[in-house]
Amino acid sequence: MDTKTTFGKCPYFTSQxxxxxxxxxxxxxxxxxxxxxxxxxxxxxxxxxxxxLTKQLRILEGxxxxxxxxxxxxxxxxEYSLSDIGNEFKPVLNSLELWGDKYxxxxxxxxxxxxNA
Amino acid sequence: MDTKTTFGKCPYFTSQxxxxxxxxxxxxxxxxxxxxxxxxxxxxxxxxxxxxLTKQLRILEGxxxxxxxxxxxxxxxxEYSLSDIGNEFKPVLNSLELWGDKYxxxxxxxxxxxxNA
DNA sequence: CTGGATCCATTAGGATACTG
DNA sequence: CAGTATCCTAATGGATCCAG
Numbered sequence: 001m002d003t004k005t006t007f008g009k010c011p012y013f014t015s016q017x018x019x020x021x022x023x024x025x026x027x028x029x030x031x032x033x034x035x036x037x038x039x040x041x042x043x044x045x046x047x048x049x050x051x052x053l054t055k056q057l058r059i060l061e062g063x064x065x066x067x068x069x070x071x072x073x074x075x076x077x078x079e080y081s082l083s084d085i086g087n088e089f090k091p092v093l094n095s096l097e098l099w100g101d102k103y104x105x106x107x108x109x110x111x112x113x114x115x116n117a
Numbered sequence: 118m119d120t121k122t123t124f125g126k127c128p129y130f131t132s133q134x135x136x137x138x139x140x141x142x143x144x145x146x147x148x149x150x151x152x153x154x155x156x157x158x159x160x161x162x163x164x165x166x167x168x169x170l171t172k173q174l175r176i177l178e179g180x181x182x183x184x185x186x187x188x189x190x191x192x193x194x195x196e197y198s199l200s201d202i203g204n205e206f207k208p209v210l211n212s213l214e215l216w217g218d219k220y221x222x223x224x225x226x227x228x229x230x231x232x233n234a
Numbered sequence: 235c236t237g238g239a240t241c242c243a244t245t246a247g248g249a250t251a252c253t254g
Numbered sequence: 255c256a257g258t259a260t261c262c263t264a265a266t267g268g269a270t271c272c273a274g
Contacts, residue, residue, distance in 0.1 A: 008224055008225075009221065010143075010217075011213065011214045011215075011216070011217020011218045011220075011221060012142045012143050012146050012210075012213065012214065012217060013142075013143060014217050014220060014221055015142060015213050015216065015217040015220070016136075016139065016140075016141070016142045016143070018220065019133075019136070020139075022133065022137075024133070025129045025130075025132060026127075026129050026130060026133070064223065064224075064227065085219065085220055085223045088216055088219050088220075089216055091212040091215070091216065092209065092212045092213050092216050093129075094212075095208040095211075095212045096128065096129065096132050096209050097128045097129065098128075099128070099132065099205055099206055099208065099209050100127075100128025100129060100131050100132040101128045102205050103128075103131060103132070103135065103202060103205075104125055104126070104128065104131055106181065106202045107125055107181075108125075110181065
């Protein structure tokens, strides 16, 4: 069992491959139900570097999770949105958000515990 | 908004921080509902390197997601299991598994599409 | 059996400058 | 506006050797 064998077979390993990247979850979240321009994503993800955002978007697009629509205009306009399989990811985002909030609470309690110790 | 500001506030950013690591999701999955020894995890995660597994476990433990129980024996026995907050992660694992399987199907269809093109 | 300590190769993220 | 190209640094994963 090597990486290539596992990718495309184990759902966890495959997910982890797809979700690598410091910004991937946030991008998926922001595009959830919306269509955003490069510019708008950049602002939402401040302080992300422009080049970094481009790379992350290319990766997600390469994995088929997001769509890229180019409108030939001056100035250029490029719109990003979730693909079909990207939309299927919504339940993961929801459960992740719930857990993330619980975890943040857990951290706070833990900090207090440390302070009280 | 910088990294420190966001961590512990945005559930997505926080989750991503916690879930970094090539093996974290798989470890969480294997420990879901079970208690496993270092040795057993190592076999399940083949071909992971011993040192890598140790590091990943320390990271997850540091984030409070897993518990480490040391049984003073010869030979040594160390048992890993999910913590309370780690157990709360179960819904994420479930939705992730569902999506992962869908995504694997998607990849297969896509390969066929390419072949038929 | 578990895992610490090193060292190394690869990758990821980002700063910066430039372009249609 | 939405990139591309380049270079740089930090972080990650892993191989190897050693130890209680």
